[in-house]
Amino acid sequence: MGAARLHVLAGALRDREGRVLLAERPAxxxxxxxxxxxxGKREPGEAPLAALARELDEELGIALVEAEPLIRVPWRYHERELLLDAWCVTQWRGEPRSLEGQGLRWCRPAEADPAALAPADRAILQALRLPPHYLISPAEVLPAERGAWFKQIGRAIDAGERLVQLRLPLWPREEVRGFAATLLPMLREHGAQLLLNADIEGAQMLGIGVHLTAAQLVALDERPLPLQQTVAASCHDAAQLSRALRLGVDFATLSPVAATASHPQAQPLGWTRFQALAEAAAMPVYALGGMAPAQGAQARAAGAQGVAGIRGFWRWP
Structure with missing residues (x-):
């Protein structure tokens, strides 16, 4: 009989400047x-939040005041299975200091190097980096509407949106890349991310992210971009989520959660099935399919990073 899965608590301490605290694993x-x-590890019979409070006291000498669930990451190191249960810690008493000989440093999530983190902790970093909404451009947008959609995306960024996928199948690929290039100064000024749908070469050229199709997941043998450039993927079942994890994908969309007019033949997952898949995914997952921004709280309660969508997420004139 194998060893029981280890339940490990992790605290993402976030200060008023938006920085998080990282600890170096000692020699x-x-x-x-x-x-x-x-x-650190939860003791038998210990409540998760109590375990986190004890570990933060022992490691850093601080008293936990307020925390909320961030992401749960099932992971395997060699033969040992663990559940890395991460919480976003927003209030504590005391000044964090090294009590166990570990190095400590504060950094903004966007500036942290994922390659410097323990593999299981990279999902926590991505969850901290990603916003609650993922906006996808409508597939029927025509090249002639370029100016209007520059304004649409600008309005979304001004309203606080920070993650956009360009999915423009009716456009020549070079025009999509050119449009992305014109958008980048505005998005970068606001700390927003832009992903190209399926266009790995274009993402490489522009230094931005890519959103892989389910077909690309099957065809690829390795992560197509460096860790500094975001890779997302469209998933619909456990096998695709598992494949995305093996490729080192940063986050996934999981769909359809509900029935959609665009894919009437697709069987909806429903929230119960979505939650089971999302909690086993070991990466942030957005709920997609019949979603609207107002369903964000319901999605997060089901283990999602947030909600993704097309029509219901854009502000129309």
Whole structure:
């Protein structure tokens, strides 16, 4: 009989400047030299939040005041299975200090190097980086509407949206790339991310992210972009989510959660099935298919990073 899955708590301490605290694993420990979010093992019978409070007190000398669930990451290191249960810690008493010989440093999530983190902790970093909404451009947009859609995306960014996918199948690929290039200064000024749908070469050229199709997941043997450029993927079942994880995808959309007019033949997952798949995914997952921004809280309660969508997410004139 194998060993029981280890339940490990991790705290993403976030200060008023939006920085998070990372701890370096000391010499002599597994994954020594890599960075992680502070925390440790839950003792038998201990409530998760109580375990996190105890670990933060023992490691950093602080008293936990307020935290909320961030992401749960099932992971395997060699023969040991663990559940990395991450919480966003927004209030604490005391000044964090190294009590176990670990290095400590504060950094903004967008500036942290994923390659410097322990593999399981990279999903926590992505969850901190990603916003609650993922906007996808409507497939029927024509090249002649370029000016109108520059304004649409600008309005969305001004309204606080920070993650956009360009999915423009009616446009020549070079025109999509050119449009993306014109959008980048505005998006970068606001700290927003732009992903191209399926166009790996274009993403490489522009230094931005790519959203892989389900067909690309099957065809690829390795992550198509460096860790500094976001890779997302469209998934519809457990096998595709597992494949995305093996490729090192940063986040996925999982669909359809509900019935949609665009894919009437697709069987909806429903929230129960969505939650089971999302919680086993070991990466942030957006709920897609019949979603609207107002369903964000319901999606997060089901283990989602947030909600993704097309029509219901854009502000019309």
């Amino acid at each position: 002599g420990k597994h994954l020594a030299g890599l960075w992680e979010f502070p925390g």
